Amino acid sequence: MTAPFLSLDAITRRFEPRLILGDRIAARLGARVENRPVRAVTEVSLEIAKGETLGLVGESGCGKSTLGRVVAGILPPTSGTVLIDGKPVIEHGRKVTTRVQTVFQDPYASLDPRMRIGDIVAEGPIAHGLASKADAPGYVRDWLSRVGLDPDFAGRYPHQFSGGQRQRVAIARALAMQPDLLVCDEPVASLDVSIQAQIINLFLELRRELGITCLFISHDLRVVRHVSDRVAIMYLGRIVEIGATEAIYRDPQHPYTRALLGSVPKLVLEDDELVRFETISGEIPSPLAPPPGCTFHPRCPVAVEACRREVPVLFDDSDGRMVACHVRAMERAAMTKEGSA
Amino acid sequence: MNAPLLEVEGLRTHFFTRAGVVKAVDGVSFALAPGEILGLVGESGSGKSVTGFSLLGLIDPPGRIVDGSVRLEGEELVGMPTRALRRLRGRRIAMVFQDPMMTLNPVLSIGTQMSLAIRAHDAVSDKAARERSAAVLARVGIPDARARLDAFPHEFSGGMRQRVAIAIAMAHSPAVIVADEPTTALDVSIQAQILFEMRELARESGTALVWISHDxxxxxxxAERILVMYAGRIVEEGATATVLRDPRxxxxxxxxxxxxxxxxPGRxxxxxxxxxxxxxxLPPGCPFAPRCAHASGSCREDPPRRAAAGRAYRCHHPLERVA
Incomplete structure (x- = not known):
């Protein structure tokens, strides 16, 4: 692997609920007030090479969006560092680079309804000197046509566009800042299937043209498989498995990855085939009170005693794949012993 | 095929807005056999949800069923007085919504609202209603059902709430449940659990399902059979695997x-x-024509419905069968 372009080192992000007035007074007076922080992201380290797309998947509440916001410099991490090309994204709690841009899930919420889309796209580049005020209209027209919108739409307002077109505007706004890294947080989740396909195609095309590096966050395992070179699976704030996309989809090693992939509905094309649903029992525990040890152990079909006590760390499984699972680690150890014997 | 349980014929539901008439459902016909699972798919605005709502007469002004008929067990529902409809809703035909909070009242305990739903149709004591509530909750996979009767909706996760909504729909063992995107808002692992349970429940109780989804x-x-909707009309229908393997x-x-x-991947x-x-x-004729690679002049007229052996489609230029 070449030198990492983006590197995250032990990122942790906690959210501490604000105490209500009564509790604050009680705390001042020395009472023990419970204030449990939510650990949205716990010690996540990963790297993305230049031009690579890393898919980040997981279910609601696993911390994938929080991690995306930390990478994008929108949220400062509680601890840990995010470096792009060796330079920090955030310093003293403030974003210090324009090299990372974000495309958000909801194109209805992420575009200011009172601004014309031309101004939405031009605002950042003008503020950061990428285009002068005089050049801005031409610059905007160029980006609008690159994302497949009629440049003459620049004078229109967001409400005059459909969901798919709005997402194109959001992509144009992000790319007009000429970022090196694009964080896409569920960019197609709110779109219809046929529009989703158009936006995925646009993304693939622009990525090839511009050589952009991307962190692609999604809960949709099918979409992630299609666009990512590597994929990371998160569960309750931690990465449980990371590696080359095809290898993971073909042969998942972490029991959670396996269960998650088994849960994805497949297109059934055989008559009278009764689909077997491989379901994971139970629900995702609350991040307020995560189980001790491996956070997946209460739902895990293969959990052993160690899983209840110790948090598994990511270990190198094979071919650059990392897995955080005690059971898999033991299997691996047994295999190497057999191999050397 | 047995006598259909539910027969929909020429259903038209239009919305009379200031901007004009929105023809959300425009001539939909299908039949549902007892115990059958029917999939109704389409994208936003295809009319699939409005079709589902129309089956239960849940269309509010400015919307109105302007034409067509919906017969449940031989009884005509279109134009039926509200009081009579209310005697059927929940008892013979029930609905599960995408957002379980459409069904659940946030200020009532689960037990209270389930008892209300049960006693709306059956003259049973409160105690008996609670017993039945606990039994249906257990059937939809809620652990420790009896104790959970005193919980409020906000104490449940999204998946658990949807289970409660399904339990309420199942409470009277209706002949038909219309499920409108019931798993769309849920995580995949929870979605798989609910899909599995719904299929089992439908099989055990003989309830027919109309499963509305974009997925x-x-x-x-x-689903055994699938209807594909586009711009308010059914454009193709047939056995699910056949249609998806070999769409016309x-x-x-x-x-x-x-x-x-x-x-x-990557392509x-x-x-x-x-x-x-x-x-x-809507364009005159086939509404898909402006996006269709096969469209020709004849597509400006409404394509006829062509049916053959359980299969039907509306197209002047159907795709060739894959060998």
């Missing part, structure tokens, strides 16, 4: 090709160009 994969794993309508083909799972998807037409200004 072809979900429908394919559940270009729109069905386009939907399938839009799925990332059907293409090689451009075979997308459908353009967007769905506004229901206020």
């Amino acid at each position: 072809l994969a979900t429908v394919s794993s559940l 309508h270009p729109y069905t083909r386009g939907l399938l090709d839009s799925l990332p799972a059907t293409a090689e 451009p998807l075979n997308q459908i160009p353009g967007t769905t037409p506004s229901l206020l200004a």
Whole structure:
């Protein structure tokens, strides 16, 4: 692997609920007030090479969006560092680079309804000197046509566009800042299937043209498989498995990855085939009170005693794949012993 | 086929807005056999949800069923007085919504609202109603059901709330449940659990399901028959696997090709160009024609419905059968 372009080192992000007035007074007076922080992201380290797309998947509440916001410099991490090309994204709690841009899930919420889309796209580049005020209209027209919108739409307002077109505007706004890294947080989740396909195609095309590096966050395992070179699976704030996309989809090693992939509905094309649903029992525990040890152990079909006590760390499984699972680690150890014997 | 349980014929539900008449459902006909699982798929604005709501007469002004008939067990529901409809809703035909909070009242305990739903149709004591509530909750996979009767909806996760909504729909063992995107808002692991349970419940109780969804994969794993809707009309229908393996309508083909799972990773998807037409200004003839690669002059007239052996589609230029 070449030198990492983006590197995250032990990122942790906690959210501490604000105490209500009564509790604050009680705390001042020395009472023990419970204030449990939510650990949205716990010690996540990963790297993305230049031009690579890393898919980040997981279910609601696993911390994938929080991690995306930390990478994008929108949220400062509680601890840990995010470096792009060796330079920090955030310093003293403030974003210090324009090299990372974000495309958000909801194109209805992420575009200011009172601004014309031309101004939405031009605002950042003008503020950061990428285009002068005089050049801005031409610059905007160029980006609008690159994302497949009629440049003459620049004078229109967001409400005059459909969901798919709005997402194109959001992509144009992000790319007009000429970022090196694009964080896409569920960019197609709110779109219809046929529009989703158009936006995925646009993304693939622009990525090839511009050589952009991307962190692609999604809960949709099918979409992630299609666009990512590597994929990371998160569960309750931690990465449980990371590696080359095809290898993971073909042969998942972490029991959670396996269960998650088994849960994805497949297109059934055989008559009278009764689909077997491989379901994971139970629900995702609350991040307020995560189980001790491996956070997946209460739902895990293969959990052993160690899983209840110790948090598994990511270990190198094979071919650059990392897995955080005690059971898999033991299997691996047994295999190497057999191999050397 | 047995006598149909539910027969829908020429259903038209229009919304009379200031901007004009929105023809959300425009001539939908289908039949549902007892115990059958029927998938109704389409994108936003295709009219699939409005069709579902129309079956239960849940259309509010400015919307109105302007034409057609919905017969449940031989009884005509369109034009039925509200009081009579209310005696059927929940008892013979029930609905599960995408958002379980459409069903649940946030200020009542689960036990209270389930008892209310049960006693709305059956003259039983409160105690007996609670007993039955606990029993149905247990059937939809809620652990420790009896104790959970005193809990409030906000104490449940999204998946658990949807289970409660399903339990309420099942409480009277209705003949038909209309489920409108019931798993769309849920995580995949929870979705798989609920799909599995719904299929089992339908099989055990003999309840027929109309499963409305935009997700072809979900429908394919559940439904025996599928209806594909576009711009208020059914464009193709038939046995699910047959339709998905061998679609005759270009729109069905386009939907399938839009799925990332059907293409090689990293390759451009075979997308459908353009967007769905506004229901206020539908093109004359086939509504899919402006996006269709096969469209010709004849598409400006409404394509006839062509039926053959359990299969039907509306297209002047149907795709060739794959060998």
